[in-house]
Amino acid sequence: MDNEKLYEDMKPKEKFEVLWAESGLADRPGAENLWQQMVALGFFEKPASIKHHSNHPGGLCEHSVCVAEAAMELCRTNHAFKKCNRNEVLAAALLHDYCKVGKYRDKGNGEYEYFDAGLVGHGEGSVIMAQQYIKLTAREIVAIRWHMGAYSGSQDWDTLSAVYDRYPEALCLHFADMIATHYDEVPF
Ligand SMILES: [Fe+2]
Ligand SMILES: [Fe+2]
Numbered sequence: 190m191d192n193e194k195l196y197e198d199m200k201p202k203e204k205f206e207v208l209w210a211e212s213g214l215a216d217r218p219g220a221e222n223l224w225q226q227m228v229a230l231g232f233f234e235k236p237a238s239i240k241h242h243s244n245h246p247g248g249l250c251e252h253s254v255c256v257a258e259a260a261m262e263l264c265r266t267n268h269a270f271k272k273c274n275r276n277e278v279l280a281a282a283l284l285h286d287y288c289k290v291g292k293y294r295d296k297g298n299g300e301y302e303y304f305d306a307g308l309v310g311h312g313e314g315s316v317i318m319a320q321q322y323i324k325l326t327a328r329e330i331v332a333i334r335w336h337m338g339a340y341s342g343s344q345d346w347d348t349l350s351a352v353y354d355r356y357p358e359a360l361c362l363h364f365a366d367m368i369a370t371h372y373d374e375v376p377f
Pocket of ligand 1: 285286311336337
């Protein structure tokens, strides 16, 4: 027991593994295959962006952990999210940017370039890629699909409003993504 590392002393990938287990994702059929695919595609090495937040190798995993932590804090502290299904918020947070794993190409010199051949959309891409291996719940699908909030474009605003009225998990994930991106990951 004494040898157990404290969560705050863990590296991002170790934290991701802890949260993965905590969310219940690890127990789902197909989770092992999804995990192997994430490793194979470089989820734990790739950046989360080229010019913006967590734009360094390993940034995608770090950002996912950051969003998961922000989401859990919101669930604990904000009255709007007290009724959220925390495991589903956590699972959605860990997978919300999974599609990015296919969008950053190693240039061979330690740097990455952006490359999007998918054309299936951002949140949609993450849902589709994850569901090739595991089954997501309706709340997880909606939260991941709509995590970009109003940034997905004005054509979505009516739907988005209905989504956030009905699914606090989706609103929670969007806020957590904003907090991680525009506060926690900003080097002051
Ligand atoms: Fe995203
Ligand atoms: Fe994100």
